[in-house]
Amino acid sequence: MSQLTVAWAAIYSNPLSSENPLETELTPASTYLTPYTPAAGLPVVPNAANTAAYMTVQWQPRRGGTALDYRPADLSVAPGADDPVPEDPTETTPTDTTPTDTTPTETTPEPTAPTPENPAQTPGQVRPQAAPTVQVVSSIARRTFTSKGLTVRVTLPAGARVSAVLVRRDRTTKQGKPVVVVQKLSWTVTQRLAKGRNVLRLKSSAAGNRRLRGRTTPLVATLEVHVVYADHTTRTVRQTVALTPPTLKKK
Amino acid sequence: MSDTNISRRSFVARSGAVAFAATTFSALLADAAQAELPTGGLPAPGDVTALGKPIEDLDVLELASLLQHGDLTSVAVTQRYLDRIASFNGPTGTYADAGPGALGAFVRVDAAGALADAADADTRLAAALAGGALAPLLCGVPFAVQEAIAIEGLPLQNGTTALAGNVALRDAGVVDRLRELGAVPVGLTTCAPFSQLTAGQPTGAYARNPWKPTTRAGGPGEGAAVAAAARLIPAALAVDGGGGATVPAAITGASAIVPSEGLVPTDGLMPDVPGKDVIAPVARSVRGASLILNAILGPRLARDPVSATAPADFPLIPIVPRTTDHPLEGTTIGVPTKDWMRTASGVDTSSPPRASWDAAYAAAFDRFVDELKALGATVKEFAGLDLTDTTANPYRGSTDVVGTSAGASLTPEQATTLAVRDEVRYTVAIQGFSGTVPSGQAADLLAYYGRAPSGGGAATLAAAVAVERGLTWGARFDAEERRRTLARNYRAALAEAGVDMMLVLSVAGPLGAVGSDFPARRDALDLPNVLGWPAVTLPIGTASDVPVSATLIGPRFSEPAVVQTAIDYQAAHPQWHTMKAPDPAS
Numbered sequence: 001m002s003q004l005t006v007a008w009a010a011i012y013s014n015p016l017s018s019e020n021p022l023e024t025e026l027t028p029a030s031t032y033l034t035p036y037t038p039a040a041g042l043p044v045v046p047n048a049a050n051t052a053a054y055m056t057v058q059w060q061p062r063r064g065g066t067a068l069d070y071r072p073a074d075l076s077v078a079p080g081a082d083d084p085v086p087e088d089p090t091e092t093t094p095t096d097t098t099p100t101d102t103t104p105t106e107t108t109p110e111p112t113a114p115t116p117e118n119p120a121q122t123p124g125q126v127r128p129q130a131a132p133t134v135q136v137v138s139s140i141a142r143r144t145f146t147s148k149g150l151t152v153r154v155t156l157p158a159g160a161r162v163s164a165v166l167v168r169r170d171r172t173t174k175q176g177k178p179v180v181v182v183q184k185l186s187w188t189v190t191q192r193l194a195k196g197r198n199v200l201r202l203k204s205s206a207a208g209n210r211r212l213r214g215r216t217t218p219l220v221a222t223l224e225v226h227v228v229y230a231d232h233t234t235r236t237v238r239q240t241v242a243l244t245p246p247t248l249k250k251k
Numbered sequence: 252m253s254d255t256n257i258s259r260r261s262f263v264a265r266s267g268a269v270a271f272a273a274t275t276f277s278a279l280l281a282d283a284a285q286a287e288l289p290t291g292g293l294p295a296p297g298d299v300t301a302l303g304k305p306i307e308d309l310d311v312l313e314l315a316s317l318l319q320h321g322d323l324t325s326v327a328v329t330q331r332y333l334d335r336i337a338s339f340n341g342p343t344g345t346y347a348d349a350g351p352g353a354l355g356a357f358v359r360v361d362a363a364g365a366l367a368d369a370a371d372a373d374t375r376l377a378a379a380l381a382g383g384a385l386a387p388l389l390c391g392v393p394f395a396v397q398e399a400i401a402i403e404g405l406p407l408q409n410g411t412t413a414l415a416g417n418v419a420l421r422d423a424g425v426v427d428r429l430r431e432l433g434a435v436p437v438g439l440t441t442c443a444p445f446s447q448l449t450a451g452q453p454t455g456a457y458a459r460n461p462w463k464p465t466t467r468a469g470g471p472g473e474g475a476a477v478a479a480a481a482r483l484i485p486a487a488l489a490v491d492g493g494g495g496a497t498v499p500a501a502i503t504g505a506s507a508i509v510p511s512e513g514l515v516p517t518d519g520l521m522p523d524v525p526g527k528d529v530i531a532p533v534a535r536s537v538r539g540a541s542l543i544l545n546a547i548l549g550p551r552l553a554r555d556p557v558s559a560t561a562p563a564d565f566p567l568i569p570i571v572p573r574t575t576d577h578p579l580e581g582t583t584i585g586v587p588t589k590d591w592m593r594t595a596s597g598v599d600t601s602s603p604p605r606a607s608w609d610a611a612y613a614a615a616f617d618r619f620v621d622e623l624k625a626l627g628a629t630v631k632e633f634a635g636l637d638l639t640d641t642t643a644n645p646y647r648g649s650t651d652v653v654g655t656s657a658g659a660s661l662t663p664e665q666a667t668t669l670a671v672r673d674e675v676r677y678t679v680a681i682q683g684f685s686g687t688v689p690s691g692q693a694a695d696l697l698a699y700y701g702r703a704p705s706g707g708g709a710a711t712l713a714a715a716v717a718v719e720r721g722l723t724w725g726a727r728f729d730a731e732e733r734r735r736t737l738a739r740n741y742r743a744a745l746a747e748a749g750v751d752m753m754l755v756l757s758v759a760g761p762l763g764a765v766g767s768d769f770p771a772r773r774d775a776l777d778l779p780n781v782l783g784w785p786a787v788t789l790p791i792g793t794a795s796d797v798p799v800s801a802t803l804i805g806p807r808f809s810e811p812a813v814v815q816t817a818i819d820y821q822a823a824h825p826q827w828h829t830m831k832a833p834d835p836a837s
Contacts, residue, residue: 054401054519056417057684061518061554063674066526066667066731068512068560068738068783070807075566077812078751080819081577081627126388126545126567127428230384233431 130157131235134225139242142212142219149203150186150241154225156195163190163226164200166241168211168219183207185221185243212243219243292571293388296320306331307482308831311392311539312570314485318372318391321380325369325391329435332393333362336437336483339835343438346412348457348765351464352835355457356478358398359405360438365393372433389546390433395487397475398439399446400530401519402426409521410457410471411444413695416688423519424554425488425530425547432546440474440487445699446495446523447471460503461832462797466762469769471523473499475533480505481832486534486543492524493777494757496531497788497802501757504790504798506817506828507533508540511808512783513561515547518554526671527780536828537789537817538570544810545570562808569815572822577627579819582812584628584803585750586620587635592759593774600639607771609760615792615799616756623754626823628816633748636741638775643740646733647781653733654726657717658705666730669722678715685712738782742806752805752813757788761797778804785810787817790827798830 053060133155140150152164166186172179185208189200202223204212212219220242227235293316299309300317306328309317317323340360341353349355372391379386396402399409401419403426408414426436441457458473460466461481468477472489476499479487489496491509500507509531517528532543545568550558572578591598592607599606605613620630638644645651645663652660661669672678681700685693701710702718745753760770779786784807792799805813821828 052420053680054421054423055407055419055521057414057521058676058680059522060674060676060680062525062557062671064556064670066512066557066560066671066734068807069735069742070511070562071742072562074806074809075562075811077569077815078581080573080582081575081580126542127549130549233387 132156132160132162132225132227132237134223134237134239136223136239136241138240139218139244142215142243142245145243146204146209146212149201150223152200152202152223152225153197154193154200154227155197156193156227158229159192159194160230161190161228162193162198162200163188164202164223165189166202166208166221166223168221183211185211185219216245218245293319296322307335308829309485310536311389311485311534311542312536314392315388315390315542318376319379319386319388321376325372325376325393325435326366328391329365329369329393329437332437332484333360333365336360339481340483346408346410346457349459351459354459354461354477354481354483354835356440356474356481356483357395357438358408358410358441358457358474361402361405361436364404365435365437368430368435369393372435375433387432387546388542389429391435392433392485393435393437394429394543395437395440395475395478395484396423396426397442397446397472397487397489399442399490399521399523400426400439400488401521402436402439405439407439407521409445409523410442411695411699413444413692413699414684415692417684419519421519424516424551426519428547428549429543434546437484440472440478440484440489442474442490442495443471446490446492446521458499460762460797461835462503463762464835465764467765468499469502469758469762470498471495472531472533473503476500476503476505476507479503479533479535481834482535486532486539488543488547489531489533490520490523490528491531491780492528493780495523496533497779497786498757498772498776500533500788501790501800501802502762502798504800504827504830504832505533505535505788506537506540506790506821507531507788508537508544508810508814509779509786509788510544510548510810511561511785512780513557513559514565514785514808514810515544516549516551516555516558518551522672522675522677524668524780525675525677526668527777529780537787537814537821538572541568541570541814541818544568544814565808566811568810569818572818573815579623579816580627582628582816583749583751584623584630584754584816585633585635585745585748585752586630586754588632589635589637590753590755590778591639591774592771593769594771595768598639598774604756604759604773607759608756609770609794611794612756612759612799615794616801619791619801620754622824623820626819630754631748631750633750634744635753636737636744638778644737646730646737647775647777649733653729654723656719656721656723656726657714659718661722661726661730663730663733666722666726667734669719670727670730673719673722678712678719682712682716734781738784738807741782745806752803752809752816755802755804757800757802761795783807785813787813789817789821790830792827793830798827 135153150166154162165184165188168183168185170181172181184205186202187205189202220240223239223241225237293312296316299313300322314328318325336357339354340357341349341355343357343359375386375390398407401407401423403419403422405419407417407419458468458477460468461477467473472495475487475489478484480503491497496507497509510529512529515530517530520528520530532540534540548565552559588603590604591600592604594607623630636643638647641649649663651663653663653666654661678700681696685696697710697712700715701712702715703710704714755773758769758772784804786802786804788800788802790798790800803813803817
């Protein structure tokens with residue numbers, strides 16, 4: 001009997017328990033297994049090009065994953081023997097220092113242990129930095145945005161300098177040529193943030209106030225979060241946010 | 252290591268469910284794990300310069316140390332390697348045997364691009380030295396990739412003229428990651444045609460064994476191994492679908508790490524054995540290969556869903572040896588007695604594997620075992636899993652029919668391979684490409700990728716596509732479950748014997764002249780690929796002036812333990828991995 005795995009997660013906001021009703025949370029991924037009998041004669045879903053090819057011969061990246069078992073304990077390294085306890089040098093006599101192992105003619109230099117005099121050298125990055133996780137509401141009332149601002153939650157894998165801004169891009173023509181006009185609807189917030197979860201508040205700019213004033217239809221804007229890590233690698237995350245007009249009241 | 256059982260529910264939560272959720276909510280999850288070495292991990296630059304090595308003899312960590320401290324520039328390092336390639340490689344792009352006077356390790360070199368990237372890396376390193384942000388450890392280190400891994404703008408022919416005209420339109424995921432860290436791509440290394448021929452000295456392969464130029468290096472990824480061993484590049488990435496990286500590394504004395512399936516994303520890789528192909532770093536030391544592996548591992552959700560099945564926040568794979576007298580104490584290494592050897596007369600199951608070993612190779616292996624024991628390891632023989640037992644092994648080599656497709660009966664291995672071929676548009680892509688190339692080239696493609704229709708007749712690409720498309724879910728699930736069963740049984744065999752990892756002698760005798768096959772080799776060279784397990788190949792001695800190498804194979808995602816074991820050995824016995832193959836001119 002095969003098993004079908006169903007998994008999901010969702011963004012939610014709880015104004016009763018949160019200090020800031022505009023903040024959102026992501027539920028932990030929920031999963032359950034259900035028995036599933038695959039139709040033996042059912043053909044595998046027809047494949048189709050899903051992404052731009054890497055080369056002229058248009059092979060595609062894989063679309064599914066073959067999950068193989070593993071045991072978490074296998075990820076650990078068995079500890080080696082402890083270092084011998086150092087003896088009190090006042091109680092020992094000098095010993096022959098002639099090296100006994102004559103095989104290696106060339107030694108591989110061992111890493112230096114960090115000390116206060118010789119601090120950890122080049123604690124450089126080994127792996128590429130990860131993209132930040134950005135959470136923001138998908139839509140916000142215009143009045144809330146202009147009065148309280150837009151709350152953006154940024155989770156970083158490492159400390160970084162983060163810039164966030166809400167912009168509107170309009171396509172137009174200038175002297176017959178298509179151009180894109182970028183208008184900042186909020187002030188740009190630039191801060192050095194620590195690893196982990198951080199909260200930014202984007203306040204409406206004067207241009208944003210003018211653009212939204214009197215508007216009766218939603219305005220779709222783009223939240224741009226630009227992250228510069230300590231090693232100068234950068235990541236940019238963009239998400240769409242709809243700025244909605246007030247709901248018309250019945251007379 | 253403890254033998255902790257894991258429930259199916261928790262397993263699915265770690266793998267399948269994570270893959271599903273990650274694919275669905277990819278925007279909410281990180282694209283790759285990040286890790287920093289707490290102590291740098293590089294040797295002190297003074298210690299490295301005291302060795303008095305020329306640039307080409309430095310391993311990846313030694314190079315990185317000197318680059319980070321401004322004792323070398325990336326341009327100087329890259330130029331030095333380009334000069335050596337020009338001197339010893341022979342002509343590039345010929346797709347012909349290099350001959351005994353040249354190495355034939357590179358099929359394509361991008362000197363201008365490499366020097367430009369090196370200059371950029373120098374700018375980054377200089378900024379770090381001036382008090383700016385620290386540069387990544389691999390910044391400025393040159394590397395190469397097998398001609399099956401995409402580097403944007405370079406032709407990519409997978410070792411054959413049949414794929415002339417195929418050009419990489421973007422970097423493969425692994426190249427993208429190395430570039431981001433400032434590493435410098437120099438070019439593409441040679442491989443056997445279609446990267447398909449694993450054993451022996453395949454006709455049409457191009458690289459020569461630097462230790463014995465009358466022979467080749469014995470595997471699809473031989474160019475990468477030869478380039479590393481002959482000091483034409485500090486490190487390279489090879490493709491391993493069944494020994495493609497470990498075998499040539501074993502023959503040339505290079506160090507290679509074959510990662511667990513899914514640990515390293517494979518997007519941008521030309522499919523050879525799709526579903527079992529992994530990208531393996533090859534270098535002159537295990538710690539060097541480990542630093543490369545640390546840089547390329549991690550999920551790449553939008554491009555390779557299999558990479559989401561690896562544990563998140565994968566632990567840092569060691570690059571530093573333990574400095575105690577008995578670093579391997581607590582590690583139990585098993586030498587399997589039923590890991591049969593293949594000789595000219597076939598697979599020999601009547602006698603233990605070492606009965607087929609060359610005497611000098613056996614002596615080197617025995618000494619290696621003694622050295623491991625001296626470092627504290629417990630090394631013992633154990634049965635392992637007999638792959639000829641169809642109960643324990645319902646997958647590899649099984650002749651059971653799990654389904655039919657377009658009239659073809661499918662074995663379990665064929666079913667899993669076909670499922671992935673359909674995912675990656677294996678033959679469909681060739682079908683489209685063959686319509687754009689000259690007729691002679693199209694005929695070569697047809698000869699390799701075509702298939703005779705079930706009713707008989709000449710081979711066609713359409714018939715091959717029909718078989719890939721005709722696979723059913725039932726056959727796929729059955730075959731994949733058989734593969735999982737085999738992996739579980741093998742893991743149970745290790746647990747029952749209390750073994751943390753296996754130790755094998757992959758190639759058990761010296762290769763003969765060009766054209767001859769291995770005198771003896773393991774039959775299951777593809778075992779790590781079949782099980783999805785990691786393997787580390789490292790040199791352990793010499794016999795008749797050529798390296799003898801061993802391979803450590805551990806359970807899935809046991810890279811930290813297996814690599815640590817190999818690094819601890821190489822730190823204690825550096826004479827083997829620092830051996831220098833003679834340059835062709837000398």
